[in-house]
Amino acid sequence: MPKPYSIGVDLGGTNLRVALVSRKGEVLKKIKEPSTGDIFESLKKAIQGLLSPEVEGVGIGVAGVVDREGKKVIVSPNLPEINGMDFKKLGFRVPLYVENDANAAALGEATMGAGKEIKNFVMLTLGTGVGGGIIHKGKLLAMAAEIGHMSIMAEGEKCFCGNLGCLELYCSARAIIGAATRSLEAGAESSLREVTQGNIYRVTPEDIYNAAMEGDNLSREVLKNAGKYLGVGIANVINIMSPDAVILAGGLIGAWNIYVEEAIREASKRAFKSLYQKVSIIPASLGDEAGVVGAASLVFQS
Amino acid sequence: MPKPYSIGVDLGGTNLRVALVSRKGEVLKKIKEPSTGDIFESLKKAIQGLLSPEVEGVGIGVAGVVDREGKKVIVSPNLPEINGMDFKKLGFRVPLYVENDANAAALGEATMGAGKEIKNFVMLTLGTGVGGGIIHKGKLLAMAAEIGHMSIMAEGEKCFCGNLGCLELYCSARAIIGAATRSLEAGAESSLREVTQGNIYRVTPEDIYNAAMEGDNLSREVLKNAGKYLGVGIANVINIMSPDAVILAGGLIGAWNIYVEEAIREASKRAFKSLYQKVSIIPASLGDEAGVVGAASLVFQS
Numbered sequence: 001m002p003k004p005y006s007i008g009v010d011l012g013g014t015n016l017r018v019a020l021v022s023r024k025g026e027v028l029k030k031i032k033e034p035s036t037g038d039i040f041e042s043l044k045k046a047i048q049g050l051l052s053p054e055v056e057g058v059g060i061g062v063a064g065v066v067d068r069e070g071k072k073v074i075v076s077p078n079l080p081e082i083n084g085m086d087f088k089k090l091g092f093r094v095p096l097y098v099e100n101d102a103n104a105a106a107l108g109e110a111t112m113g114a115g116k117e118i119k120n121f122v123m124l125t126l127g128t129g130v131g132g133g134i135i136h137k138g139k140l141l142a143m144a145a146e147i148g149h150m151s152i153m154a155e156g157e158k159c160f161c162g163n164l165g166c167l168e169l170y171c172s173a174r175a176i177i178g179a180a181t182r183s184l185e186a187g188a189e190s191s192l193r194e195v196t197q198g199n200i201y202r203v204t205p206e207d208i209y210n211a212a213m214e215g216d217n218l219s220r221e222v223l224k225n226a227g228k229y230l231g232v233g234i235a236n237v238i239n240i241m242s243p244d245a246v247i248l249a250g251g252l253i254g255a256w257n258i259y260v261e262e263a264i265r266e267a268s269k270r271a272f273k274s275l276y277q278k279v280s281i282i283p284a285s286l287g288d289e290a291g292v293v294g295a296a297s298l299v300f301q302s
Numbered sequence: 303m304p305k306p307y308s309i310g311v312d313l314g315g316t317n318l319r320v321a322l323v324s325r326k327g328e329v330l331k332k333i334k335e336p337s338t339g340d341i342f343e344s345l346k347k348a349i350q351g352l353l354s355p356e357v358e359g360v361g362i363g364v365a366g367v368v369d370r371e372g373k374k375v376i377v378s379p380n381l382p383e384i385n386g387m388d389f390k391k392l393g394f395r396v397p398l399y400v401e402n403d404a405n406a407a408a409l410g411e412a413t414m415g416a417g418k419e420i421k422n423f424v425m426l427t428l429g430t431g432v433g434g435g436i437i438h439k440g441k442l443l444a445m446a447a448e449i450g451h452m453s454i455m456a457e458g459e460k461c462f463c464g465n466l467g468c469l470e471l472y473c474s475a476r477a478i479i480g481a482a483t484r485s486l487e488a489g490a491e492s493s494l495r496e497v498t499q500g501n502i503y504r505v506t507p508e509d510i511y512n513a514a515m516e517g518d519n520l521s522r523e524v525l526k527n528a529g530k531y532l533g534v535g536i537a538n539v540i541n542i543m544s545p546d547a548v549i550l551a552g553g554l555i556g557a558w559n560i561y562v563e564e565a566i567r568e569a570s571k572r573a574f575k576s577l578y579q580k581v582s583i584i585p586a587s588l589g590d591e592a593g594v595v596g597a598a599s600l601v602f603q604s
Contacts, residue, residue: 065574075574136443143542144544145542146541147542150538151454151538152453152454152455152456153454153456154455161574162571162574163572164572170456236453239446239451240434240446240447241445269464270453270464272448272464274377
């Protein structure tokens, strides 16, 4: 008989999140702890604490490239401690599913969030880097979807991944902070100097957004410029995947009225008209929970 | 009872092709004529000539953006005469399927060609422009797959599609001819002057490839440079779609040992290592027949 619950894991951010989730995608119990120390042991313990005969399986979303068949992490640039981690060694007897975390988050939005009624969408997670997930006919496509590592500047700057000119170098939180810091270093006038009390290297995307809203030109330009490149990426996504929606997630969507609005303007100029007309560009709705909900949904999707 | 044949149409190149195709993908009869005059009438007549009670349906591949549900051409940049063409008006009583031509060609390779044993691949058709088609778990994804109109130079030159820096501006036959012509106009030394008998505007990709093979530096550089950008596009495809293979089709694959080899070299440097390791980059095998075979296969896929 099909069981009513599954366990979803979101692994790879600053926190390890594990949740007991219903078939519908409701989070019933959750555990959140810093992903430090012995991650494998923390993960094992957290899952053990939620396991019961009512649990159909465990789904794990990992920041990085995964081996879905082998149930392993191939490489996690942001959390190198888990490179090569083999989840089969957790030793649980229930079925196990492993996905990239941005893919899992997209599935989460499809299950319970902004994508619930949308058959075909691409989700972009805009944080320190830029992640992606592709939902086609209601199902998560088992693709890398590393949209943040699509080159939009063939001769652009070097990315840590080895490529040149990757999308995330121009529109991620890291990119926004970098652009603001470089301008401040070069002596540009900006209220960010006061906000950061003289230590410009402490500037956050929130500081930049708040300053922009209070009329700081530098901050506004930095956000608009990043938004423009996000728009280049969104136009590429539209021309390739022709989705019904592009769902945007991650901390940066807090800057919607400057950063995302600029992205939408740029994408509208660049994408095929006939494809742009049918696409909605909308915010995700689950926030930090998308990852665990989507990871748990992997169990019921297959 | 399922019927043994379907009819495939390839519409949008210089020729209209219509074929009677078996379930396995064998071409039993074919009609080929220039796509001039009253295309709608020619198409109707050609299909009529092949229809029989043994035919399950008709699949049509069109160069351009199509409305799959509405069974219409939305826009065909290369064959504007068919913009808006409504295939329902053909009036046949068998089921009708409409797809982009590069998508159909990818499905053709999946059915009978180089992709027959490959579950997940992306096909790039390298001709005057660059088309794409995505096969996932053996099925054609109903996406635009306009990979030639992915910007790889956010601030690059304007494309006729409205975007800037589209992949095909740097690696298509049109791009190769343009680059050679511009160098010749600027006075560069090259055996292409003799080959074209002084009229440099007559130069073809074959001329350029042959000259390169005979040691012409300009021709070699032009092909290698185009190959490099093709490699940027292939790396993006690998990072986004993580396919088992990238299948290359179209006239330009005749220049494999210069142009494609350079693309492979560039892609190997740029794509995620773990994804690049599992991908094969191989030539298509059906040539001009991929389009009709794939269009016919649409009928049996659904």
